[in-house]
Amino acid sequence: MADTLADWNKFRATMNEEILGSGHLGMKRFFALDHQCYEKGALDSKTKELLGLVASCVLRCDDCITYHIVRCAEEGWKREEVIDALNVALIVGGSITIPHVRRAFARMGELDGLKADK
Numbered sequence: 001m002a003d004t005l006a007d008w009n010k011f012r013a014t015m016n017e018e019i020l021g022s023g024h025l026g027m028k029r030f031f032a033l034d035h036q037c038y039e040k041g042a043l044d045s046k047t048k049e050l051l052g053l054v055a056s057c058v059l060r061c062d063d064c065i066t067y068h069i070v071r072c073a074e075e076g077w078k079r080e081e082v083i084d085a086l087n088v089a090l091i092v093g094g095s096i097t098i099p100h101v102r103r104a105f106a107r108m109g110e111l112d113g114l115k116a117d118k
Contacts, residue, residue, distance in 0.1 A: 005110045008066055038071075046075040050085050057089035057100050065104050073113035082114060 019027055038048045049071040056064035072082050086101050093100075108114040 005066070005070070005107065008063070046077065049075050050077060050082070053082070053104070054085050054089045054092070057086060057097050057104065058093040060093070060097060060100050062100060062103050065100055066107050069104055069107040069114065070111065073111045077114070079108060079114045079116060082108065
């Protein structure tokens with residue numbers, strides 16, 4: 001896990017630029033498909049981001065957890081709602097997801113929109 005959200009954002013942007021700049025059609029198509037998946041459809045984008053977060057926790061992908069935590073904040077989810085979704089991930093994924101739920105809480109602490117009310 002990158003030390004800070006700023007580090008993660010910088011690394012992600014740099015590497016995405018390199019990957020998409022490689023000219024590989026399959027990779028460009030996959031990135032486009034990934035982006036389109038979260039656009040409004042039968043479900044709104046807000047709901048899809050929360051689903052992405054739960055799936056990322058169950059699959060134990062810390063980069064994906066960070067991405068979806070950021071997107072959940074941008075989409076307007078409240079901290080309590082994200083925590084409730086993380087509970088679903090914990091139940092589905094089992095105790096092996098506990099470290100990833102910890103990381104999700106750490107990232108939430110970095111985001112103004114998902115900080116605990118003081």
